[in-house]
Amino acid sequence: MKTVIAKSFERIHRSNLVGMRIIPLCFKPGEDADPLGLTGHERYSIYLPNKISEIRPGQDVTVTTDTGKSFTCTFRFDTEVELEYFDHGGILPFVIRNLNKE
Template identity: 85%
Template sequence: MGIIPLCFKAGEDADTLGLTGHERYSIDLPSNISEIRPGQDVTVTTDTGKSFICTARFETEVELAYFNHGGILPYVIRNLFNQ
């Protein structure tokens, strides 16, 4: 997938958090993929040291399965290969 969909908390946005879009981000996800839940809050830290909470926008268990497999295409290919 390559992208982890995140949503700012109510009342927050890039401007209120002082984000420019040039930062590098670290997202604190559980190391075990099975511990990630739809709508889970995660801590995001920038390379400038700013830290804030976002909601991971994995809406369903299927989206989490896609993420776990590296995207939809790898998921489909693995399922076809295993049939």
């Protein structure tokens, strides 16, 4: 699973990540890599719900590094439609599946 963690996203960039089935996560306000002591060389474990249907727009998620640091980020799926795109493997597979139904 691919994920991007950032302080914030421009709407179009965040939406494009979702469309490519990349999970956009935001640091909590006042946090970022520096105060958390992150270098970008860590391996990250993100504890996701078992089913896409259990994810809600704006939901918090715990991220843990291989160095033992743990912090909270927010899912930046902003709409139920984005969750549906993600569940289908991205926007292109979603569109193709819908075209095949017709």
